[in-house]
Amino acid sequence: MENKKTKAFDLELFKRLLQYIKPYRLVFFGSLLCVIGLAVFGVLRPLVLQEAIDNHVKVQDYNGFVMYIIAMLVLLILEVVSQLLFIYYASWLGQSVVKDIRVKLYNHVLRFRMKYYDTSSVGVLITRTVTDMERIADIFGQGLFMIFSDLLKMLVVAGAMVYINWKLSLIAFVTMPIVLFATKIFQKYMKRAFEEVRTEVSNLNSFVQERVTGMKILQLFTREDTEFKKFKDINERHKKGWLKTVWYNSIFFPIADLLSSITLGSIIWVGGLMVVIQGTATEGNLFAFIMFVPMLFRPLNQIANKFNTLQMGMVAADRVFKVLDTTSQIDDSGSEVATEFKGDISFKNVHFSYVQDEEVLKGISLDVKAGQTVAIVGATGAGKSTIINLLNRFYDINDGTICIDGTDIKNLTLQSLRSQIAVVLQDVFLFADTILNNITLKNDDISEEQVIQAAKDIGIHNFISSLPNGYHYNVKERGAMLSSGQRQLISFLRAYVTNPSILILDEATSSVDSYSEQLMQDATDKITQGRTSIVIAHRLATIQQADQIIVMDAGEIVEKGTHDQLLKVENGYYRNLYEVQFLKAEAV
Structure with missing residues (x-):
């Protein structure tokens, strides 16, 4: 046959x-x-x-x-x-x-x-x-x-x-x-x-x-x-x-x-x-x-x-x-619609693996209070970015629960969950379109006037206005006409105009020049005001003012506390990271 x-x-x-x-x-x-x-x-x-x-x-x-x-x-x-x-x-x-x-x-x-x-x-x-x-x-x-x-x-x-x-x-x-x-x-x-x-x-x-x-x-x-x-x-x-x-x-x-x-x-x-x-x-x-x-x-x-x-x-x-016929969609059976989050985030005994039997997160638990700025630090592969992926439900966890304002995120509709969370990534992706369309992503609810005002609020309006055609400047494929720092600034503005309840910055200032970094630091101070923020960073100088710092290693949380508290831990993981970075800075 x-x-x-x-x-x-x-x-x-x-x-x-x-x-x-x-x-x-x-x-x-x-x-x-x-x-x-x-x-x-x-x-x-x-x-x-x-x-x-x-x-x-x-x-x-x-x-x-x-x-x-x-x-x-x-x-x-x-x-x-x-x-x-x-x-x-x-x-x-x-x-x-x-x-x-x-x-x-x-x-x-x-x-x-x-x-x-x-x-x-x-x-x-x-x-x-x-x-x-x-x-x-x-x-x-x-x-x-x-x-x-x-x-x-x-x-x-x-x-x-x-x-x-x-x-x-x-x-x-x-x-x-x-x-x-x-x-x-x-x-x-x-x-x-x-x-x-x-x-x-x-x-x-x-x-x-x-x-x-x-x-x-x-x-x-x-x-x-x-x-x-x-x-x-x-x-x-x-x-x-x-x-x-x-x-x-x-x-x-x-x-x-x-x-x-x-x-x-x-x-x-x-x-x-x-x-x-x-x-x-x-x-x-x-x-x-x-x-x-x-x-x-x-x-x-x-x-x-x-x-x-x-x-x-x-x-x-x-x-x-x-x-x-491929069934690879995230389960979107949640019925609750989140119109706005207070911003309380809770991970309870969360296990996750990208590949079966190779856990990336090994039963982590953490709590973020509404309005707090929480920093997550650790070596590459520690599981920092995975936390962001799970919070946005790009992947579903193997075990445990993730809640926002006391509600399991699986019970929320994907659209309402993700619309309340804005992410600024290290590797910014821009489409071959105008700056305006890359910021609004053609969302009719966001006007050009709102974008311009938001740019002024976080201090990057002058940079955009200096470009040919300003907000209507075409950045070409993957934003090739802009520097990496400029792309990051556009990404900050894209996150800010959505007025999210929760903001996530993933290595957002790790590969930019000092001028762009200062602009981004000012923008960060502005857009994190009054909302829950999670900051992932390698450079510890950018997170010293965080309300809480979470230190991760090999998929586990090894330390928690403020910058001053963690520096007092003898032979602590964070203290060692801090000393290594600042000794290098002094040597330079």
Whole structure:
């Protein structure tokens, strides 16, 4: 029994795809009507020609012959109009279906938990959302309806041939099983080849996307030649995948054309004998069959060709539906809507691991009072940033509880939880858009006037105004037109304008110049006033005024207290960190 991977056609997958046609039933059936018109009008032309030759050419009836020529012209016009309407509306249907699937896919991907992105390739997701979608559109524009049209035309042509002369028809039908068998084998191997092609396309997209993003690192470490060789290897595999499809095409289509030519030659020879010697066929019959044979065999070739398109679309659809079927969303079953937090935060015996059986947090408990500024310090990998990820529910904890104002955060809706928490990260991400849109993220509830006033409040209005076009300055991809310090200032403003109940600063001043750091320190003093704030920092000088400092090591809280209290702890973890940093500063 064939498995799903090698099956020539996956009917269940196709049925699922057809569900997206329901909103466009009228266009779908209109396209089918055009397909029927193509088959009927195309077959009628040889029949009209037969009548013209047998009843008017042989008897030299000029007026009657002209009428049949006009009839053939009308049929040709009707066929052209049907084809025009079919091509337009079939393509329109394909793009409409793809639009709906792409919107559903993107909406689905937006809600994946961070763990999914930790283990998934961005290039592959881009391929699913963009390239694979175009292949799905081709199912309707070039695959499904064209196959149906060709099959219908073949059936109508076969019926007409039998009706006109069943003996001549047998000659054409003898070679049909051979062509059908070759088509079935061809379809099976093309399915495998296209799966390989799609895999290599994903690999290629992923590789290029990652290298372009990290181009500075490649050039800094002079890895251009090495990465170029890797690219050539991937590109070679991509080429080989495509060459398999070319090889199968180069075998199948010449065989089909050869059988078509042999059949046509046999019909002309046998039909000629029947007309001249036996008198069991007419000249009109022979001319009609000469037109019918290409109409019978050409659709077979086209079906195989369009089946290639259909196969590529089905492979793409399978990959897209696998993403749609992925259940990697954070459970958003909470029903309570948080309009505003006081800011009391409580972690109770919280355990968490990114990888199973490798705990990052080992039963931590901490309490943050409303309005307090709490600093978290510790070595890299101690679990500081993990606390932020868990508070925003980017990941769900393994055990324990996290509460805000006494309510378990799992009981809150994700939207209301995250809308009350603002985060300023060390690695600021800016979109290729204006400063204004990067601050508001196109939130209609935040006006430009509010942004300008907020910028003045935290002391960065002059910096933004000094840029070309000010708040409408386009920072380009990932904010490349700004320095790291400037990007951080934009991130501070983005957090401030949302007026959050809880503010989190994650290493926000760790890699900026002294001028930007002073601006950020002033901004920090402003935006932390009157709200609960959690500050993660390596530089202890920035957190000495914190109401509480939490010291972490290897996923556990090892010390708590104020700056002065922790300095009094003999051989304390914080005291050692402080002394090391300030001894280095004095040495410099």
